[in-house]
Amino acid sequence: MRPHISAEDGRLTMGGVDLVALADEFGTPLYVMDEDRIRQRYREFRDAFQSLYPRVRICYACKANTSLAVLHILRQEGAGADILSEGELFLVNEAGIPPESVIFTGNNKTDRELEAALDAGVTINLDAVHEMERLEGICRARGMTARVSFRVNPAVDPGTHPHLSTGLRESKFGIPEEEVLEAYRRAAAADGLEVAGIHMHIGSQITSTSPYEEACSRLMDLVGMLKQELDVELEFVDLGGGVGIRYREDEPYITPGQLAGAVVPIIRDKLSEYGLEEPELYLEPGRFIVGDAGVMLTRVSTIKATPYKKFIGTDAGFHVLARPLIYGSYHEVVVASRADAPPEEVVDIAGNVCESGDILARDRRVPAIRPGDVLAFLDAGAYGFIMASQYNSRPRPAEVLVHAGGYDLIREREGFEDLLRHQRVPERLREVR
Ligand code: LLP
Numbered sequence: 478m479r480p481h482i483s484a485e486d487g488r489l490t491m492g493g494v495d496l497v498a499l500a501d502e503f504g505t506p507l508y509v510m511d512e513d514r515i516r517q518r519y520r521e522f523r524d525a526f527q528s529l530y531p532r533v534r535i536c537y538a539c540k541a542n543t544s545l546a547v548l549h550i551l552r553q554e555g556a557g558a559d560i561l562s563e564g565e566l567f568l569v570n571e572a573g574i575p576p577e578s579v580i581f582t583g584n585n586k587t588d589r590e591l592e593a594a595l596d597a598g599v600t601i602n603l604d605a606v607h608e609m610e611r612l613e614g615i616c617r618a619r620g621m622t623a624r625v626s627f628r629v630n631p632a633v634d635p636g637t638h639p640h641l642s643t644g645l646r647e648s649k650f651g652i653p654e655e656e657v658l659e660a661y662r663r664a665a666a667a668d669g670l671e672v673a674g675i676h677m678h679i680g681s682q683i684t685s686t687s688p689y690e691e692a693c694s695r696l697m698d699l700v701g702m703l704k705q706e707l708d709v710e711l712e713f714v715d716l717g718g719g720v721g722i723r724y725r726e727d728e729p730y731i732t733p734g735q736l737a738g739a740v741v742p743i744i745r746d747k748l749s750e751y752g753l754e755e756p757e758l759y760l761e762p763g764r765f766i767v768g769d770a771g772v773m774l775t776r777v778s779t780i781k782a783t784p785y786k787k788f789i790g791t792d793a794g795f796h797v798l799a800r801p802l803i804y805g806s807y808h809e810v811v812v813a814s815r816a817d818a819p820p821e822e823v824v825d826i827a828g829n830v831c832e833s834g835d836i837l838a839r840d841r842r843v844p845a846i847r848p849g850d851v852l853a854f855l856d857a858g859a860y861g862f863i864m865a866s867q868y869n870s871r872p873r874p875a876e877v878l879v880h881a882g883g884y885d886l887i888r889e890r891e892g893f894e895d896l897l898r899h900q901r902v903p904e905r906l907r908e909v910r
Pocket of ligand 1: 538541641763764765804859
C-alpha cells in the first residue's frame with residue numbers, strides 16, 4: 478500500500494500500530510503521523526542532494542505541517558525551515574530550529590513581520606522591491622542589519638494545478654527577471670541589508686524535473702549576471718520546494734534523486750561558466766517529507782443509497798480535510814478494519830458539512846462499507862490538519878504520532894470550550910428582554 482502502511486489480518490496498520498484501535502481510543506476524525514516515515518523521507522531528500530552537492534541545506538516548508546512534534550522530529554534531523562508568518566516563526570523557535578537555518582518567505586509581509594524576522598535573526602526573502610524599501614527603513618531606524626535574498630519569478634509553468642503554480646509570469650509571487658539587476662543593485666548599496674542569496678519556488682505537487690531545470694538554469698544565469706554586473710557573489714541559491722508525491726498509484730512522480738540529478742549538473746555548469754564559487758544550495762520540501770507520513774481517520778455514520786448514487790456519510794468533511802474541495806485532490810481511501818477486502822461497489826464518500834461540494838472522494842470502488850467502519854484517507858500528512866477549520870462549529874480533531882509500534886497523543890481534540898475561546902458578548906446582550 479505504502480512502505481510504512483500495511484494490512485495485517487485485514488486491519489490497517491501504520492508504523493506497527495493498529496489504526497482502528499487508535500480511532501477507538503482517541504475518537505474520530507483523527508490525524509495520525511508516522512515518525513519513522515518522516516525521518517526516512519527527510520533523509521532520502523537530504524542524501525539525494527548531499528551525495529551530488531555536499532553544501533546543501535534542507536529548509537523544511539513547515540506550512541505543510543506545523544505540528545510541534547513534527548517540527549521537533551525535523552529539528553533532530555538537522556533540518557532548517559522555510560516559514561511565511563510570525564506564527565510559523567514562533568513555532569520553529571519553539572521547536573528549537575536555529576534561526577541561521579530559517580528563511581522567511583511569504584508575500585505581503587507586514588512591517589511587524591519584517592521586524593519580527595529581523596529580531597529573530599532569520600534570513601528575509603524579499604518578495605518585492607517595495608518590501609526591500611520598507612525593510613531598509615526598519616533596519617535604519619533600529620541600527621540593525623538584515624540578511625536578505627529576493628524571490629525571483631522565473632516565469633515557467635510547473636504543470637500542476639493552477640492554484641499550486643507560483644512561478645508563472647502573471648503570478649503574484651516574487652520579482653520578475655527584468656527587475657532583478659536593479660533590485661540587487663539597490664539592496665547591495667543599502668546600509669542595513671546584507672545580500673546573501675536568491676530564491677525561487679515554482680509550485681507544488683510537481684511531477685516532472687523539466688520545469689525545475691528550466692527555472693534553475695534561468696536562476697543561475699541571474700546569479701552569474703549579479704557577479705558580472707555588480708560583483709555580488711551570493712552565499713546561497715534556493716530552489717524552493719514542490720516535489721510531488723504519488724497520491725494515485727498510476728500517477729507520474731519524480732524522486733529527489735532524479736531532481737538532484739537533473740539540477741545539480743546545471744548548477745555546476747553555470748558556476749564554471751561564470752567563474753563562481755560554490756554557493757550553499759537550499760531546498761524547501763514540504764509535502765515530500767510529511768505527505769505520505771500522515772493519514773486521516775474518519776468513521777462512517779450514515780449510508781444513503783438513492784436511485785442515482787450511493788453515499789457513504791462520514792464524521793469528517795472539508796473542515797477536516799480541505800484538499801478534495803479546494804483542488805479536487807484525490808486521496809486513496811482504505812476501509813481500516815477490512816483493509817484487504819476486494820472492492821464491491823462504487824460510492825461517493827461524503828463529508829458532514831452543509832455544502833454540496835463537501836464530497837471527500839468521488840466514484841470510488843470500495844468493499845461493502847458498514848456504519849461504524851473506520852476509513853483511512855491516505856497521504857494526508859501535508860496540508861491536512863493545518864488547513865482544518867472549525868466551520869460548522871465542529872472542534873478540530875486530535876493528532877497522534879506513531880513510532881516503532883507505540884504511539885503518543887501530540888494534539889488534543891478541541892472541545893466546545895474552544896468554540897468560545899476569544900469570543901466576548903457585550904453585557905447589554907446578556908440582558909433578558
Ligand atoms: N517553499 C515555498 C515558498 C512555498 O510556498 C511552498 C508551498 C513550499 C516551499 C513547499 O512546497 P511543497 O514541497 O510542499 O510542494 N495547500 C496546497 C499546497 C500549497 C503549497 C504552498 N506553498 C495543497 O494542499 O496541495
